[in-house]
Amino acid sequence: MQHVEISTTRANPLVDPVLQVWGWEIPVYLFLGGLVAGLLALSGFYLLRSRTASERGAWPQAPMLGVVLLTLGMGALFLDLDHPWYVWRVYLTFEPASPMSWGSWILILVYPALFAAALLHPPERVPFGAGLLAVIRRGSEWMWARPRLVQAIALSNLVGGIALGLYTGILLGTMVARPLWNSAILGPLFLFSGLSSAAALMHVLTLVRTHGLVDSTYADLLLHGLFQLLKPPGRDPSTAGEAMVRADAAFLSVEGALIALFVIGLAASTEVQQQALQLLLTGAYAPVFWCLILGTGILVPLVLQSLELAGRIRHTVVPALLVIAGAFLLRWVLVQAGQVSSWT
Amino acid sequence: MNAPFYKFDVFGDTAALGVAFAIGLGMGWFLERAGFGSATKLAKQFYFRDLAVLKVMFTAIVTAMVGLFLAAQLGWVDLSLMYLQPTVLWANVVGGLLLGVGFIIGGLCPGTSVVSVATGRIDAFLFVMGVLASQFLVGEAWPLFAGISEAGEMGQITLPGLLGVPYGLVVLAVVLMAAGAFVAAEWAEVRFGGVDRAAQPLLGAGWRARNAPRVLLASLAGLALLGMAGGDPYRGPRVVIDERELALLIQKEADHVTVDDLATWIVEGRMEVRLIDLRHPAAYAAGTIPGAENVPLADLPAAEIEPGERVVLFSQGQTHAAQAWMLLRARGMRNTYSLLGGMDEWNDRILFPELPAEPPPDQAAEVERRRALALRFGGSPRVEAAAGAPVAVPLPAAMSPPAGVAPPAAPIPTAAPVKKKKKREGC
Incomplete structure (x- = not known):
């Protein structure tokens, strides 16, 4: 007979706060949520500010991409739930005092804003049939004929994006049991990290488009359709890319400053918070924090992008990919290190 | 304070990773600025058309060697604590040849391939993926290669120890070898690469620019000679029992x-x-x-x-x-x-x-x-x-x-x- 020995002493993750309750799902959701927040805010901002049609259409794929990424992120969140099939109950009430309630409603309300923005930029071709395209076109024309509506959609994107970006950070900040997260800076930090990764993502897509892949006859039907979907109508992609690089650099600088404030805030707090901070500064997470989040995630891309803008080095996707990786690692490390930090 | 800092416990593992990161960034930066992120430039040296890689690498080796030699004799570095890669003769011969073949086919070596990826080159990305895939395969099939990896094991040896000659003499010989390689490389670039030295001076015009490499090599050789007076750079006596x-x-x-x-x-x-x-x-x-x-x-x-x-x-x-x-x-x-x-x-x-x-x-x-x-x-x-x-x-x-x-x-x-x-x- 096989003998199995099970030790249950404190093995329940809910007993000991040092044990990890959150696995990969939450950091992935926070990253994708931040990215979508950035996409929303950026496309809303450009829609609101733009005067000409070509300016409006600079990143038409951003809202549609946002829908896909947000759904992936919500999927990760769904997997993290203990009782996933009761998730609908969250939407039967609104609790102003509960950050989770705020978050759930923001997540669900962002969808119509994204869809409406996506509808404003109908693709030139869709993979499935021309009949569908005609319907989409008609809807789009109807909306463009009403400037107030377009303005409202743009505003809803901008506000929704900022709300979503702030929320991903505030979600962590409300968990008082984890001293590392006891900082109001996390909200703006995650918002600006989301903005910079969104700008980086749009930069990557702009560059991919300009590398001659778009109209390649070698590409198979699916790829061809995909790239047609991503192709912007008009507008010089190099200027669009450059605008993204500028935006990215600005967001990265703010993000760096916010990380500094986050560190200063915790360092000036109680002993418990200072100990939690040491996890990032000198502890087990220090190499990733210093090298991959601050180093290759913020400083290296900033230097590379300024060199690109100055025309000193070639324009490549590398800094943008580094920014995206750094944004992901920021969530990953903060969620993991936060769960290690405790009051004991 | 005394180098090597890590072995003297001046800083711990975490800081060591940070230092490695900084050194890696610096090295990558200078390799890229020297043009070594380009496979075409690297491949040209195998046709003797552009031997910049050889010249840069030799300069780096000679500079580091003379610097370490002198620093050890001044007591700044303890060579006894520095890690020497053990020599496994046949494994090194086979591995070196394989690396060389891969270098010629891919146009990149492992270090420069990462530099090349950082400049957004797709060929380099494929190269790095290939390197990682083959590392994985070798790891999985390790019992097949374990025999080769131990063939000709000689331990941690140095040329002065092996040849029984003074340290400084080997240092001087390597500096002179570098000087010879430079002269040969310059000649080959004119002969095979069609380089017009008169039209393209190495560092621009003027006496200083023309003679800078010579001055550098001469001073390195002079430093090596100076170091020879100091004798063996190792601290403790090395003995045979x-x-x-x-x-x-x-x-x-x-x-x-x-x-x-x-x-x-x-x-x-x-x-x-x-x-x-x-x-x-x-x-x-x-x-x-x-x-x-x-x-x-x-x-x-x-x-x-x-x-x-x-x-x-x-x-x-x-x-x-x-x-x-x-x-x-x-x-x-x-x-x-x-x-x-x-x-x-x-x-x-x-x-x-x-x-x-x-x-x-x-x-x-x-x-x-x-x-x-x-x-x-x-x-x-x-x-x-x-x-x-x-x-x-x-x-x-x-x-x-x-x-x-x-x-x-x-x-x-x-x-x-x-x-x-x-x-x-x-x-």
């Missing part, structure tokens, strides 16, 4: 003396040996064997010991004394011994021996002798009671009793009077 001789000595137990022998020598006034206590000064101050001098293990290499001098080394237990014995033997001190069992054995057998209360008549004389010996050295015998448990007797202060005996109630006196007392009692 006769393994078989030492192994035989250890097996014949000719490497140590016992505490009984030592006590007898002391009592009979036949102390013709130099007794060295290798322990920490604090332990020495708290009590030692009469007549011993204190030389902590780390100071042993600097201790002045005559080649023919008879030396008995002891530590608390046995290990450090045995290791110190090896060090002194390696230095050619032939009359060196360790004290078997060390201070622990001294306390157990000489100071606080466990003696039967009523010894059988044939052992009575021996027991009495041991009791006298213990009292002579300031200890006290533990008398076995009828039940078998030793009875603790009051101990003189400052003698640390062996485990199992109640510690003395008296406070531990300061070091100086203890030493005086011991000397008076012992010798």
Whole structure:
């Protein structure tokens, strides 16, 4: 007979706060949520500010991409739930005092804003049939004929994006049991990290488009359709890319400053918070924090992008990919290190 | 402060990763700025058209070599603590050839391929993926390659050690070799690469620009010559020991003396040996064997010991004394011994021996002798009671009793009077 020995002493993750309750799902959701927040805010901002049609259409794929990424992120969140099939109950009430309630409603309300923005930029071709395209076109024309509506959609994107970006950070900040997260800076930090990764993502897509892949006859039907979907109508992609690089650099600088404030805030707090901070500064997470989040995630891309803008080095996707990786690692490390930090 | 910093524990693992990150960024940056992120530029050297890679790498090697050589002689770097990749001759030959073939096919070496990826080149990305995939495959199929990886193992060797020539001579030879390679490379670039030296001076126009490489090489060679005057850059003497001789000595137990022998020598006034206590000064101050001098293990290499001098080394237990014995033997001190069992054995057998209360008549004389010996050295015998448990007797202060005996109630006196007392009692 096989003998199995099970030790249950404190093995329940809910007993000991040092044990990890959150696995990969939450950091992935926070990253994708931040990215979508950035996409929303950026496309809303450009829609609101733009005067000409070509300016409006600079990143038409951003809202549609946002829908896909947000759904992936919500999927990760769904997997993290203990009782996933009761998730609908969250939407039967609104609790102003509960950050989770705020978050759930923001997540669900962002969808119509994204869809409406996506509808404003109908693709030139869709993979499935021309009949569908005609319907989409008609809807789009109807909306463009009403400037107030377009303005409202743009505003809803901008506000929704900022709300979503702030929320991903505030979600962590409300968990008082984890001293590392006891900082109001996390909200703006995650918002600006989301903005910079969104700008980086749009930069990557702009560059991919300009590398001659778009109209390649070698590409198979699916790829061809995909790239047609991503192709912007008009507008010089190099200027669009450059605008993204500028935006990215600005967001990265703010993000760096916010990380500094986050560190200063915790360092000036109680002993418990200072100990939690040491996890990032000198502890087990220090190499990733210093090298991959601050180093290759913020400083290296900033230097590379300024060199690109100055025309000193070639324009490549590398800094943008580094920014995206750094944004992901920021969530990953903060969620993991936060769960290690405790009051004991 | 002294390099290598990591091995001297100036910083820990976390900071070491940070330093590695900074060095990696710097190296990547300069490789990229030198144009080494381009596979075409790298491939040109195999056609002798553009030998910039060879020149840069040789310059780096020569600069680092001369710098390390001089820094070691100035005492800034301890070469003994630097890691030398062990030479595994046939594995290195096979691996080197494979790397070379891969270099020619891909146009990149592992380092430059990462640099090339950082500049957004797709070929480099594929190259790195290939490197990672083959590393994975080799790892999975390791038993097949394990034999090759150990073929021709030679340990950590250096050219001066292998050839038996002074360090500085090898350094100078490599500098001269670099100079020769530079001249040959310049010639080949004109011959095969169609480089017009007159139209494209290496560093622009002017005497300084034209002669900069020559000045650099000449000064490196001069520094190497200067360094030769300093001799061997390694700190400690490197020695060759006769393994078989030492192994035989250890097996014949000719490497140590016992505490009984030592006590007898002391009592009979036949102390013709130099007794060295290798322990920490604090332990020495708290009590030692009469007549011993204190030389902590780390100071042993600097201790002045005559080649023919008879030396008995002891530590608390046995290990450090045995290791110190090896060090002194390696230095050619032939009359060196360790004290078997060390201070622990001294306390157990000489100071606080466990003696039967009523010894059988044939052992009575021996027991009495041991009791006298213990009292002579300031200890006290533990008398076995009828039940078998030793009875603790009051101990003189400052003698640390062996485990199992109640510690003395008296406070531990300061070091100086203890030493005086011991000397008076012992010798």
